[in-house]
Amino acid sequence: MNLLECYEILGLRLDAEFDAVKAAYRRLARQCHPDVNRGDRQAESKFIRITRAYKALAENQRLTGATNVWRSPQPQTPTPPAPSDLDQQLKWQSYEQLQVCLQQRRYARAIALMEGLAYRLPHDAEVRQWQGITYLSWGTHLLQQQQHHKARTYLRKALLADPHNRKLRQRVEGLLETILIPAI
Known part of the structure; x- marks a missing residue:
């Protein structure tokens, strides 16, 4: 599953903040959760897709966010940061x-x-x-x-x-x- 599909599954634009990703995941997960929709195979498979999409975006956030945590406070350089592999x-x-x-x-x-x-x-x-x-x-x-x-x-x-x-x-x-x- 690629990042573009993940955003589409969660009903978000590509420029959505991670807080919006979390909110969309929670909202959709509540709607499609197997405990709420007992016996509904379609809701269960949708819940699995939503969870996978959220996990992929969370992993992307963790990888890109981790680089920001370990940077030392230095003056901004004029060169933009190289995009991550996922961004590419x-x-x-x-x-x-x-x-x-x-x-x-x-x-x-x-x-x-x-x-x-x-x-x-x-x-x-x-x-x-x-x-x-x-x-x-x-x-x-x-x-x-x-x-x-x-x-x-x-x-x-x-x-x-x-x-x-x-x-x-x-x-x-x-x-x-x-x-x-x-x-x-």
Whole structure:
């Protein structure tokens, strides 16, 4: 079971704090506990999945939280910390899901996925690039739908997400030039 599935099983976003993970687990565990639902195999299997998801996220929290406990108080360095193996795994699973979402034109899901990942990995250049491309794709789709105001908003978000990407900037600026929004 990967981290993305764990968050989905608990009904949480990728950027959820660990307190929210605990609260979601407790709420769902109370609903599906075998003592409450005697003889209900479906509730029992759901309880097992919920417990496994919580344990995986708790282990991830323990591993990432343990590094923070043992750090000596030193001045902050400008380099961001290297993402853990679990964060890297989550990143690439999210990338695969992003590809599927963009191919199926599920832009809302793709944007939510990238915003959650950008919140989780704020210093990752690849994530910023993917986020910019996602906004660009949605903005282009909105242009095709003649929704110029929304398109302009998402094209600008693409520039803000990845401001150092020259090709993205050229593409966005070219699209923004085609938008004619009358003055009100």
